[in-house]
Amino acid sequence: MSDISDALRCELRDPEYSEGYAESFLNSYIATQIKVIREQREMKQSDLAKAMNTSQTVVSRIENVNYSAWNIKTLKRVARAFRVRLRVSFETYGTLPDEVSKFDRGSLQRTEREKDPGLLERKKPRGQALDEQRLAVNDLNPRRTADEHDWGNTLPVDQGLSDLAQKGKGQNEPQSDRAF
Amino acid sequence: MLYESIQYSRPESLICDISMAWLLFDFTNERGDSVLTQWVRAEKLSRRDVGQLNQKLDMLKTAGPDLPPKLLAGPVYKQIYKLKIYGERMLRPFLCKGPFEMDAEYTLLLGAIEANGELDHEPQEADKNRDILLTNRKRRCDHERY
Numbered sequence: 001m002s003d004i005s006d007a008l009r010c011e012l013r014d015p016e017y018s019e020g021y022a023e024s025f026l027n028s029y030i031a032t033q034i035k036v037i038r039e040q041r042e043m044k045q046s047d048l049a050k051a052m053n054t055s056q057t058v059v060s061r062i063e064n065v066n067y068s069a070w071n072i073k074t075l076k077r078v079a080r081a082f083r084v085r086l087r088v089s090f091e092t093y094g095t096l097p098d099e100v101s102k103f104d105r106g107s108l109q110r111t112e113r114e115k116d117p118g119l120l121e122r123k124k125p126r127g128q129a130l131d132e133q134r135l136a137v138n139d140l141n142p143r144r145t146a147d148e149h150d151w152g153n154t155l156p157v158d159q160g161l162s163d164l165a166q167k168g169k170g171q172n173e174p175q176s177d178r179a180f
Numbered sequence: 181m182l183y184e185s186i187q188y189s190r191p192e193s194l195i196c197d198i199s200m201a202w203l204l205f206d207f208t209n210e211r212g213d214s215v216l217t218q219w220v221r222a223e224k225l226s227r228r229d230v231g232q233l234n235q236k237l238d239m240l241k242t243a244g245p246d247l248p249p250k251l252l253a254g255p256v257y258k259q260i261y262k263l264k265i266y267g268e269r270m271l272r273p274f275l276c277k278g279p280f281e282m283d284a285e286y287t288l289l290l291g292a293i294e295a296n297g298e299l300d301h302e303p304q305e306a307d308k309n310r311d312i313l314l315t316n317r318k319r320r321c322d323h324e325r326y
Contacts, residue, residue, distance in 0.1 A: 020227065020235070025263075031248070105247060
């Protein structure tokens with residue numbers, strides 16, 4: 001699609017042309033993205049309408065590249081129904097050719113909040129996990145500082161808190177009583 | 181539990197279908213000129229309207245007819261479709277799928293403008309151009325940007 005991008009870079013220098021092109025692309029982009037995300041969710045138009053608390057006619061009207069009467073309120077309702085956020089942003093014309101050439105289903109799909117990889121808890125770095133284990137042991141016996149525990153070099157970090165908790169609940173408790 | 185390993189499932193957003201680019205052609209007159217280019221010039225379309233027209237055609241070329249909803253209207257007559265451009269003037273160019281490679285190309289056949297709910301050219305005229313093209317494959321050229 002580099003032929004389109006190259007031609008556009010030249011054509012978009014014309015103010016009237018660029019406005020016509022960009023506004024038409026905006027309408028096409030929104031309508032297509034609504035359709036793509038709805039299909040990604042395996043929703044019918046009537047399902048989306050129900051989630052938006054509106055009629056299927058409204059959804060059919062906005063899923064149209066020729067629709068141009070967008071308003072933020074409606075778009076927010078669509079975003080809520082898809083459990084994604086709405087972003088409205090002003091952009092330069094120079095970014096348009098790349099957007100046009102990259103326009104496909106994959107680039108339009110968005111994951112809902114519950115499955116959003118950006119929101120999932122990530123595996124903690126080794127040092128952070130060790131710190132948390134030390135804090136957890138202190139919770140088991142708050143009178144003893146973490147440095148007084150014999151951490152040794154053999155405690156596997158991935159062994160997790162469960163082993164430590166077992167120690168704390170079992171033989172360690174009377175021993176710690178004796179120690180203090 | 182303080183430490184929890186998480187099984188990451190493959191996000192759906194990473195699953196992309198490969199969209200195939202469509203080829204666009206313009207029907208030509210007997211001298212070999214694109215009838216659409218001639219039409220754009222003859223009608224003295226504004227640059228704004230041409231920008232809108234080119235955007236729809238670029239979208240058809242890059243994304244195909246099925247991804248952008250209601251990009252093509254029709255068929256309005258036999259195998260003739262029309263693009264709708266809601267600009268300063270209501271451009272309604274006629275086109276058909278193929279007619280040779282039905283899953284890979286579109287051919288723009290005739291320019292039309294709608295005013296007061298009426299078209300200045302009928303889709304039947306576009307269908308005649310399609311018939312001419314079917315009998316003479318040379319009556320088209322690569323799509324020209326306007």
